[in-house]
Amino acid sequence: MAALDGTPWVDDDEHEVRPYALTGGRTRPTNEMSLSSLLKARATAPEGYLSPEAAHCLALCRGEARSVAEVAATLGQPVQVAKILLSDLLDAGALIMAMPTRTADPKDPNLLEAVLEGLRTYVV
Amino acid sequence: MRGYEPMSSDDPIALKIVVGGGFGVGKTTMIGSVSEIKPLSTEETLTSASSGTGTDRLEGIENKSTTTVALDFGRITLQKQNMVLLLFGTPGQQRFWFTWDDLSLGAIGAVVLADTRRLLDCFAAVEYFESRDVPFVVAVNEFDADDAYRYSSEEVREALELKADVPVLLCDARDPASAKHVLVSLVSYAHAVSLRRARERAVQAPPAAPPLQHSSDLGATS
Numbered sequence: 049m050a051a052l053d054g055t056p057w058v059d060d061d062e063h064e065v066r067p068y069a070l071t072g073g074r075t076r077p078t079n080e081m082s083l084s085s086l087l088k089a090r091a092t093a094p095e096g097y098l099s100p101e102a103a104h105c106l107a108l109c110r111g112e113a114r115s116v117a118e119v120a121a122t123l124g125q126p127v128q129v130a131k132i133l134l135s136d137l138l139d140a141g142a143l144i145m146a147m148p149t150r151t152a153d154p155k156d157p158n159l160l161e162a163v164l165e166g167l168r169t170y171v172v
Numbered sequence: 173m174r175g176y177e178p179m180s181s182d183d184p185i186a187l188k189i190v191v192g193g194g195f196g197v198g199k200t201t202m203i204g205s206v207s208e209i210k211p212l213s214t215e216e217t218l219t220s221a222s223s224g225t226g227t228d229r230l231e232g233i234e235n236k237s238t239t240t241v242a243l244d245f246g247r248i249t250l251q252k253q254n255m256v257l258l259l260f261g262t263p264g265q266q267r268f269w270f271t272w273d274d275l276s277l278g279a280i281g282a283v284v285l286a287d288t289r290r291l292l293d294c295f296a297a298v299e300y301f302e303s304r305d306v307p308f309v310v311a312v313n314e315f316d317a318d319d320a321y322r323y324s325s326e327e328v329r330e331a332l333e334l335k336a337d338v339p340v341l342l343c344d345a346r347d348p349a350s351a352k353h354v355l356v357s358l359v360s361y362a363h364a365v366s367l368r369r370a371r372e373r374a375v376q377a378p379p380a381a382p383p384l385q386h387s388s389d390l391g392a393t394s
Binding site for chain 2: 082120122128148149160162164166167
């Protein structure tokens with residue numbers, strides 16, 4: 049994209065809309081979330097206007113919980129942009145974040161045993 | 173704060189597995205062959221500057237504090253266990269080590285994918301996971317190896333100076349069954365490590381607390 053040989057500095061192969069234009073220039077989400085946070089759409093549709101990208105995020109999280117990483121990758125946007133869009137939907141009450149009752153301590157032998165059992169029977 | 177109510181009484185647990193290794197070794201291929209969705213790619217902006225080797229250094233922006241790296245992503249849902257395994261493939265170059273800091277925090281463990289033709293390319297990954305105490309297995313990807321030298325797992329172990337208990341496997345990243353076998357081996361190894369740690373903690377733990385009726389006496393004498 050960048051060139052020092054006099055050709056214009058353009059990135060036609062990049063997104064049509066600059067990533068942080070989608071967030072209104074914001075670079076930080078209002079809610080803490082990680083790559084592996086899971087989100088799910090609520091039954092009730094949010095009131096008011098949703099940008100196409102926000103509507104896409106919401107649609108992805110309908111039915112099953114989706115991770116931040118997957119939403120970002122499906123949208124084709126940087127993770128940080130997806131976090132901001134998802135965080136707005138959380139604030140609007142359109143999404144909820146998974147809060148498992150069990151702990152997700154990856155060093156817990158019982159948890160790992162369950163993962164192992166699940167993986168062994170997983171059909172690829 | 174709105175939005176923080178539980179979805180239901182049994183929300184799924186998300187767990188991470190990292191796939192690391194040298195450049196072009198087949199990380200995306202491996203994630204694609206086990207993932208229930210086609211492998212996706214995203215960009216993560218990271219907040220620490222690449223340090224040490226100075227690969228990213230450009231005059232005038234020495235204080236650059238964010239870098240963008242590509243991240244491969246795949247998913248495995250374990251319905252019965254109500255868990256979601258998230259697979260992350262991450263660039264292998266040493267200057268991306270800080271990506272692994274973010275990813276390996278809270279991860280079950282890592283698969284270090286090695287290429288028979290460039291075995292030592294994965295040495296940085298091995299060194300990283302060893303130093304961060306992240307359980308890992310080394311999987312030697314043998315695709316396209318007709319003309320390449322086939323290492324035995326013992327030769328790989330020796331070349332990479334692996335500890336005796338680190339599993340070394342030969343695999344074909346394109347083959348779903350083979351890729352799944354690698355993940356099973358990793359979780360199995362992580363499980364064994366967690367059990368060993370639990371035993372070590374039990375041995376090192378101070379003797380059991382005195383019965384309750386003595387606690388007031390102790391309080392009185394101190």
